[in-house]
Amino acid sequence: MRRVGLASAVPRSxxxxxxxxxxxxxxxxxxxxxxxxxxxxxxxSFQDGLVPxxxxxxxxxxxxxxxxxxxRMMAALRNSVWVGLTSSAIATGLGFLAxxxxxxxxxxxxxxxxxxxxxxxxxxxxVIGLGLSIVANQLGVGRSLTLVVIGHxxxxxxxxxxxxxxxxSPAQERLEKAARDLGASEVRVLALVTVPVLLPxxxxxxxxxxxxxxxxxxxxxLLTRFDVTLPVEIWSSIRTGLDPETNAVGTLxxxxxxxxxxxxxxVVSRLSRRRx
Amino acid sequence: MAAVGRTRPEGASTGRGWxxxxxxxxxxxxxxxxxxxxxxxxSLFRRVGGELVASLSFENYRRAFTEAAFxxxxxxxxxxxxxxxxxxxxxxxxxxxxxxxxMPRRWGQVLLALxxxxxxxxxxxxxxxxxxxxxxxxxxxxxxxxxxxxxxxxTIANTRAATVIGFVHFFTMLMALTIYASxxxIPESYRKAARDLGASGWRTLVHVTLPLSLPGVVxxxxxxxxxxxxxxxxxxxxGGAQELLLPQAIMLQVQRSGDFPMAAxxxxxxxxxxxxxxxxSARRFGLxxx
Amino acid sequence: MRGARVVVEGLTKRYxxxxxxxxxxxxxxxxxxxxxxxxxxxxxxxxxxxxxGFAHPTSxxxxxxxxxxxxxxxxxxxxxxxxxxxxxxxxxxxxRNVGFGLAMRKVPREERRRRVAxxxxxxxxxxxxxxxxxxxxxxxxQRVALARALVVEPPVLLLDEPLGALDxxxxxxxxxxxxxxxxxTGTTFVHVTHDQEEAMALADAVVVLSHGRIEDHGPxxxxxxxxxxxxxxxxxxxxxxxxxxxxxxxxxxxxxxxxGAVPWGSAxxxxxxxxxxxxxxxxxxxxGALGLGRAEVRERHFAGVYQRCFVRVGDxxxxxxxxxxxxxxxxxxxxxxxxxxxxxxxxxx
Numbered sequence: 001m002r003r004v005g006l007a008s009a010v011p012r013s014x015x016x017x018x019x020x021x022x023x024x025x026x027x028x029x030x031x032x033x034x035x036x037x038x039x040x041x042x043x044x045s046f047q048d049g050l051v052p053x054x055x056x057x058x059x060x061x062x063x064x065x066x067x068x069x070x071x072r073m074m075a076a077l078r079n080s081v082w083v084g085l086t087s088s089a090i091a092t093g094l095g096f097l098a099x100x101x102x103x104x105x106x107x108x109x110x111x112x113x114x115x116x117x118x119x120x121x122x123x124x125x126x127v128i129g130l131g132l133s134i135v136a137n138q139l140g141v142g143r144s145l146t147l148v149v150i151g152h153x154x155x156x157x158x159x160x161x162x163x164x165x166x167x168x169s170p171a172q173e174r175l176e177k178a179a180r181d182l183g184a185s186e187v188r189v190l191a192l193v194t195v196p197v198l199l200p201x202x203x204x205x206x207x208x209x210x211x212x213x214x215x216x217x218x219x220x221x222l223l224t225r226f227d228v229t230l231p232v233e234i235w236s237s238i239r240t241g242l243d244p245e246t247n248a249v250g251t252l253x254x255x256x257x258x259x260x261x262x263x264x265x266x267v268v269s270r271l272s273r274r275r276x
Numbered sequence: 277m278a279a280v281g282r283t284r285p286e287g288a289s290t291g292r293g294w295x296x297x298x299x300x301x302x303x304x305x306x307x308x309x310x311x312x313x314x315x316x317x318x319s320l321f322r323r324v325g326g327e328l329v330a331s332l333s334f335e336n337y338r339r340a341f342t343e344a345a346f347x348x349x350x351x352x353x354x355x356x357x358x359x360x361x362x363x364x365x366x367x368x369x370x371x372x373x374x375x376x377x378x379m380p381r382r383w384g385q386v387l388l389a390l391x392x393x394x395x396x397x398x399x400x401x402x403x404x405x406x407x408x409x410x411x412x413x414x415x416x417x418x419x420x421x422x423x424x425x426x427x428x429x430x431t432i433a434n435t436r437a438a439t440v441i442g443f444v445h446f447f448t449m450l451m452a453l454t455i456y457a458s459x460x461x462i463p464e465s466y467r468k469a470a471r472d473l474g475a476s477g478w479r480t481l482v483h484v485t486l487p488l489s490l491p492g493v494v495x496x497x498x499x500x501x502x503x504x505x506x507x508x509x510x511x512x513x514x515g516g517a518q519e520l521l522l523p524q525a526i527m528l529q530v531q532r533s534g535d536f537p538m539a540a541x542x543x544x545x546x547x548x549x550x551x552x553x554x555x556x557s558a559r560r561f562g563l564x565x566x
Numbered sequence: 567m568r569g570a571r572v573v574v575e576g577l578t579k580r581y582x583x584x585x586x587x588x589x590x591x592x593x594x595x596x597x598x599x600x601x602x603x604x605x606x607x608x609x610x611x612x613x614x615x616x617x618x619g620f621a622h623p624t625s626x627x628x629x630x631x632x633x634x635x636x637x638x639x640x641x642x643x644x645x646x647x648x649x650x651x652x653x654x655x656x657x658x659x660x661x662r663n664v665g666f667g668l669a670m671r672k673v674p675r676e677e678r679r680r681r682v683a684x685x686x687x688x689x690x691x692x693x694x695x696x697x698x699x700x701x702x703x704x705x706x707x708q709r710v711a712l713a714r715a716l717v718v719e720p721p722v723l724l725l726d727e728p729l730g731a732l733d734x735x736x737x738x739x740x741x742x743x744x745x746x747x748x749x750x751t752g753t754t755f756v757h758v759t760h761d762q763e764e765a766m767a768l769a770d771a772v773v774v775l776s777h778g779r780i781e782d783h784g785p786x787x788x789x790x791x792x793x794x795x796x797x798x799x800x801x802x803x804x805x806x807x808x809x810x811x812x813x814x815x816x817x818x819x820x821x822x823x824x825x826g827a828v829p830w831g832s833a834x835x836x837x838x839x840x841x842x843x844x845x846x847x848x849x850x851x852x853x854g855a856l857g858l859g860r861a862e863v864r865e866r867h868f869a870g871v872y873q874r875c876f877v878r879v880g881d882x883x884x885x886x887x888x889x890x891x892x893x894x895x896x897x898x899x900x901x902x903x904x905x906x907x908x909x910x911x912x913x914x915x
Contacts, residue, residue: 023374030371031391034449037405038394040415044408052408054418094300101296113297120308122550124506126523127543131311134318134536154308157300215398218508222530231400238404238513242411250401257396465653468620472640472647473718474670483666487657 038254045247052244063248073249076233079145080214083229087152088160088209092202094153095160100194103168104176114165121158128154129219136223147223152216156209163208167201200271207264211257319541323534336541346525350545353522356436357505360443361497367444368451369493373485375452376459377467388456395449403513406442407433410514434516442510447503451496458492459485494560502550522546569597569754570631570644570721572617577626579612579778586612588778590626594771599748599755601765604775605801610758611726613775617756618647618724630722641670646720650727652711654699660686660710661695667718685717688747705736709743716751725757729764741767762802766790774798791844796912799842806848806884808841809914821911824882825858825902830911838914846872846887847908850894854903861902866894877902 040052048058067073098117102110120128132151136143172194179193195202217231224232230253237246320332340346371391375384394402409415410432417429432438462485470480508523515521520528522542529539572594579587587609594600604610615621617628619640628636635643646667654663661682662669668678686694689709702710708728715723728744729737745768748755759765765772766786774782774789774797782789782798793799796807810823812830820827823841830839848854850861861877861884868874872887875894879902886902888894 023370023378026370027374027387030367030448034391034394034445036415037402037409037445038397040408041397041401041405051413053411053413054415054422090303094303098297098300101293101298105293105296107291107293107297110293113294113301116309117297117300117304120304122502122554123308123312124502124523124543124546124550126506126508126526127315127547128308128311130526130530130536130539130543131315132307133530134314134540135311137536138314150307153303157304161300211396215400217400231398234398234400234404235509238400238407242408242413246401246404247408250397250404253401254397257398258393261396463651463653465649465651466655468640469647469649469653469714470655470666472618472620472645473667473714474641475666476641479670484655488655 041247041254042251045244045251047244047247050244052242052247063244064252066245067248067252070245073230073233073237076228076230079227080230083145083148083152083220084210084213087149087156087213088206090149091153091156091160091209092164092206095157095162095205096164096198096202098161099164099168100190103165104173117161118158120154125155125216125218129222132219133222143223143225145224145227145229148220148229151219151223152209152213155216155219156212159212160205160209163205164198164201167198172197200268203264203271204268207260207268211260214257215253315540315543317540318537319544321537323537328537336538337545339538340541340545345520346542349520349522349525349542350549352436352519353505354549356439356443356511356521357501359440360447360504361500363440363444364447364451364500365493365497368448368496369455371448372452372455372459373481376456381460384456384460388452391452392449395446399446400509400513402446403442403510406438406445406514410438410441433514434518436515436519439511439515439519439521442514443504443507446510447496447500450500450503451493454492454496454499455489456492458489458495462488490560494557498553498557501553505549506546568719568721568752571596572722572754572756573629574613574617575627575629577613577616577628578624579609579616579621580624586778587616587623590778590780592773592780592783594754594756596631597752597754598770599745599757599768600771600773601769602756602758602773602775603760603762603765603801605760607777608775609778610760610775612778614647614724614726614756614758617722618645619643620647644720645722645724646715646718647724647726648711648715648728650730652707654707654710654714656699658699659695660691660697660699660702663699663710664695664714664717666714671718681717682713685713688716688750689713690743704732705740708732708740712744712747716747716753720753722754722756725755727759728757729759729761737764738767744768766802772802774801776801791908792910793842793912796840796842796914799840799910799912804845804885806843806845808843808882810839810841810911812837812839824880828856828909828911829906840912840914842910842912843904843908845874845885847904848884848886849903849905850875850877850886850888850892850900852901852903854905856904856906856909858902858904860899863894863896863898863900866896 043056044052045063046059046061047056048060048062098113101107102113107113129151132147132154136147141147175197176189176193179189184192215231216229217235220229220232221235228236230249234246234249237243237249319336320334322329322331322333322335340350375388375391379387397405407414411417412429412431412433414433416432417426420426421429432441466484466488467480470484471477475483506523508527511519511521512524512527522545526539526542526546529535529542572592574590574592577587577590577592578585590613602610602613612621616623619635619638622637626636627634630644640647655666658666661679664685665678665682668681673681682695683692686692689712691706691709691713694706694710699707699710711728725744729740732740741764744755744757757768769786771784772782772786772789773780774795776797781795781801782793784794789798790802793802799805799807808823808825810821810828812819813822813827813836819830821830821839821841828841848858850863859879861879863875863877864883865876866873866888868890871890873890873892873894875886875888877884877886877900884902894900
């Protein structure tokens with residue numbers, strides 16, 4: 001094995017061999033710990049029995065069938081997607097405009113603006129949800145998915161803003177200057193140069209926001225009543241105990257999230273490679 | 277981010293900067309700052325006999341720090357969070373170290389991605405799956421009994437231990453990420469130089485690697501503490517009703533008692549603790565020029 | 567004399583299909599300043615890594631003062647390395663950086679402090695112990711890295727392109743410093759660089775590497791004036807390389823080239839050779855003993871110390887460094903000549 005730097009071709013002494021065994025043994029244990037619950041979740045979603053615990057009977061797709069037939073779950077899933085897409089779009093849009101305004105125009109008190117926009121990161125979701133809940137009560141506004149969208153934009157805006165801001169560079173600014181020099185109006189510069197160049201960053205911000213929104217529980221819990229998001233619905237089903245259908249929806253959510261991550265990474269890296 | 281050598285834009289452009297950032301600012305002000313003000317205001321009100329009394333008083337705060345239930349919740353939260361941070365660092369550091377230094381870079385990255393994969397289960401689902409493992413009839417107990425190691429199922433779920441396990445599971449992954457990022461940033465020549473000058477592997481770790489990776493550890497520890505102490509889900513699913521942590525106390529006030537002022541006050545206490553944690557660790561984040 | 571003698575025997579390093587070093591044999595005199603010169607990919611850094619203990623050869627040995635250290639880890643080897651990026655520990659000040667090696671050797675604090683102060687004075691940074699590494703300039707960091715390596719009194723000091731990050735003036739200055747320090751301490755210095763001017767300024771002996779092989783080895787003057795190989799001739803400064811063939815003549819062997827016959831002592835007749843003439847040795851005023859025909863001046867650029875001229879003789883385009891005051895213009899036809907002692911005949915390889 002070619003090792004960069006500190007050489008290893010020396011004949012291994014027993015001590016070093018023992019050290020290696022301990023090291024990789026430790027790694028193995030930690031990985032087992034990390035994967036244990038996920039494996040249990042996935043395995044027992046195929047349980048042919050009423051309780052998703054050992055011994056394992058099956059496999060069967062029965063619980064997935066029940067899941068897709070469960071109208072409440074499916075509605076919650078649709079709601080989650082809607083909330084996720086909407087709040088991510090708003091967060092990314094607002095974050096992009098703000099980052100663009102700050103990076104290109106350098107208004108005075110830029111650091112104050114930056115501070116205000118990043119501030120929500122420091123506050124626990126529980127408190128953000130509580131705040132919105134109190135305000136909604138005061139204004140007599142009932143709980144709804146719309147409130148959840150608002151809350152999710154609050155938590156995702158700082159991240160979208162930070163991600164896009166980190167992607168802005170003097171090199172891009174020069175591209176925009178060149179476009180203006182060649183006669184493009186502000187709007188066209190934005191549409192034809194800025195956004196395409198920033199696309200990987202924008203997609204990353206969108207994907208990150210969606211992932212966080214899709215999985216968010218506390219704010220959704222506090223701000224919804226009848227129409228709920230998926231995590232809230234899963235929560236309700238957990239209250240009734242261990243159930244393989246819950247395993248099924250959990251496995252599904254996991255696979256969807258990982259799939260989404262893989263797609264995002266592939267797209268972002270493919271786009272980034274086009275950079276000159 | 278500064279465009280070096282750029283002259284300051286004239287008034288019109290400056291206005292444009294504010295205009296572009298305007299919508300984001302408006303949203304944050306309306307839906308974050310304003311609610312936070314409400315929370316602080318409410319924390320000074322009281323709920324008496326089902327009615328909101330809008331006169332200023334510190335009654336809620338007094339209760340938060342003196343009433344047994346609330347004080348216990350605060351203390352429990354602090355204890356659990358600190359234990360979580362320590363345990364997560366201890367478990368994650370060797371993993372990050374091995375992935376960063378004891379294998380080719382490619383493998384390390386792949387294994388890191390693998391280690392972080394369960395991060396992507398929904399948080400609620402992740403806590404539920406620990407319930408699957410730790411419950412009386414769960415994986416651990418069934419396995420132990422099948423192997424004949426115990427006669428009766430041992431109680432792990434619905435205890436502080438379960439909450440800590442659930443937390444450590446999640447935050448070990450987070451810490452492994454931040455510590456790994458910190459470790460790979462250390463130029464290899466530093467460690468080579470230390471070895472060249474006579475330091476053994478262990479002494480290189482203690483004198484060079486550890487101090488230089490500290491910012492990554494502190495960032496991870498801070499994030500872990502903040503996220504753990506503010507988390508409602510894991511203690512509620514895994515810890516059960518035996519021991520209440522602060523977020524659960526807050527939720528109870530909202531749902532059972534409808535006492536928003538008290539909930540607000542407890543939230544303010546939570547924010548205070550987080551603020552103190554930030555002050556304590558910000559200096560060590562290592563952000564900016566070294 | 568504190569320096570050690572280093573011998574490399576049959577050193578080969580292969581990474582899978584790639585051969586980084588091919589059967590290197592080298593003897594480095596104790597207390598000398600040796601520069602290993604070569605372009606990127608020549609294997610010079612690999613060689614230094616093996617000398618320092620950061621890599622092991624596929625075959626061959628490294629001996630320091632007669633002792634086989636091939637597989638000794640860096641800490642147990644009588645070498646210390648100055649790294650290209652200096653590798654100064656950012657979380658320690660200058661004093662603790664420099665004293666690190668002494669601390670590892672459990673040298674007592676008082677003695678450590680004394681020796682650190684001494685070596686900092688040696689490198690011209692007296693009193694800098696308390697300074698924060700981040701506030702140092704490039705040249706200062708270089709000196710601290712040097713001090714840190716020297717304070718442990720290594721018999722052999724290895725330097726990996728130590729001056730690469732410095733600007734020209736600073737580099738020249740540091741070259742003088744390095745030379746002075748080496749003479750003061752008597753340590754054997756092995757210095758890797760791609761800059762041939764640096765090599766010539768510093769070295770007692772130059773080793774020219776290309777593609778893992780030694781192309782030439784010797785005192786800088788000899789390697790420059792009488793290179794042993796085509797690569798060495800081309801790498802150490804500019805050179806005009808002209809193909810030729812050895813032919814038996816009435817007064818002994820000569821080399822037939824496009825410029826005419828060039829006297830040559832040995833080498834088999836009919837063998838193909840390359841004639842190397844440095845631009846500064848070609849004369850445009852007819853003063854050289856060996857005439858090379860008439861040349862037309864094509865281009866002329868003033869370069870301060872000389873005039874850089876491209877001349878054409880028949881099909882050949884040659885580079886000539888003419889004296890700054892000589893009157894030359896493009897289009898002039900001048901007699902081209904050279905002193906026979908300034909002509910080197912190299913094997914065609």
